[in-house]
Amino acid sequence: MKRFFKNAFFYILIAFISFALVASQAITRHMVMANIQNTANCLIAPSVDDRNLIINCTNLPQRVISPTPNLPPIPNPNLTDKERFLAAITGHLPTIPAPNTFEYILLRAYGAVFINQKPEIKLPPKVVFNNEQETKQFQSTLTLSKVNGTSNCYLQKSAADALNIAMQVQIPLKSGYGASDCTRSFATNLRFWQKYANRNTLEQVQLGKETKILGVVAPPGTSQHLWGLAVDLRVSNEVQKQALNKNGWYRTVEYDTLHWTYVGLPPERLTQFGFQNKVVGGINYWITPL
Ligand SMILES: [Zn+2]
Structure with missing residues (x-):
């Protein structure tokens, strides 16, 4: 027992x-x-x-x-601004246009979007769409999302999400509500061009003799608004501007004070990727180094 x-x-x-x-x-x-x-x-x-x-x-x-894997790697700091910018957009644009061509002039004016390192952002395969069909074909591949508080302002989803966070500070659209401030059709881009410019202006732009018009209106088929990565806003104070910058939105088109581009980088990273800060009429622009 x-x-x-x-x-x-x-x-x-x-x-x-x-x-x-x-x-x-x-x-x-x-x-x-x-x-x-x-x-x-x-x-x-x-x-x-x-x-x-x-x-x-x-x-x-x-x-x-450390290192933070969801942030893009910094290009080699020993390179020039232009080299760093070009290194960062290689692979985002199938062909980098040759200097002095119309396409290069457009890349310089509107190419800030190509720096975007977010895999969910869709970038256009070239800087000029020739017609509505090409534009629609690209736009049909986009995942669009509506900007809060608007009736029909659509942007690529990541761009809209970032803008919605920034818009916790109230920032009105240029028109107050409309689609034309956001993603546009080829026809709308063309209509705006014809309002401010003509065939002769286009020839001057193509020859590199006229650049200021690019800050007023984009030639047909070239607007960042076709790509779902731009919005026109009425920004009147520093708090609004900082909210936009903090969320990856910047003024990138010289002289176009109302136009904001989704770059998707925090402010302290812009110079690392080659962007140059230019102040025109008291307004800060982040322009490409091309
Ligand atoms: Zn615009």
Whole structure:
């Protein structure tokens, strides 16, 4: 009988130890899984702001935070602005136009969008669409999303999401509500051009003899508005401007004070990618270094 109790005690002890081991393994596994989940959440943090990313990742070990994998790599700082810009857009545009061509002039004026490093952003395959059909074909590949508080202002989803965050500070559209401030058709681009310019103006632009018109209106088939990455806004104070910049939106077309482009980079990264700051009439533009 004494031997029976001794054996029973032994088996209970073994069972208890086994249970304790399994339980501790389960707890460890749960903690590891929770950490992996946190890491995943950190990596997909939809923000162009380094500070936001760090806030989202404060519960992670330092080795996960640095380097921040969802931010694009910085181009070689030993290169010139132009070289860094071109290096960063290579692969985003199938053919980089040769200097002094019409396409190069357009890339210089409207090419800020090609710096966008976000994989979900769709960039046009060239800087000029020849007609409505080419424009529609590209636009049919876009995932568009409506800008909050507007009736029919649509932009590429990432651009709209970033603008909606910025618009927590109230920023009115140029027209107050309309589609023409956002993604446009080829026909609308052409109509605006014909309002301010003509065939002769286009020839002068193509020859590189006229550039100022590019800040007033885009030649047919070349507007950033065709790509779902631009919006016309009435920005009247520094708070609005900073909210836009912080969310990747900038003035990139010289003289066009109402026009904002989705670049998708935080302000401190613009110069790293070759952008040059130019102040015209007290307005800050971030222009391409071409
Ligand atoms: Zn515009």
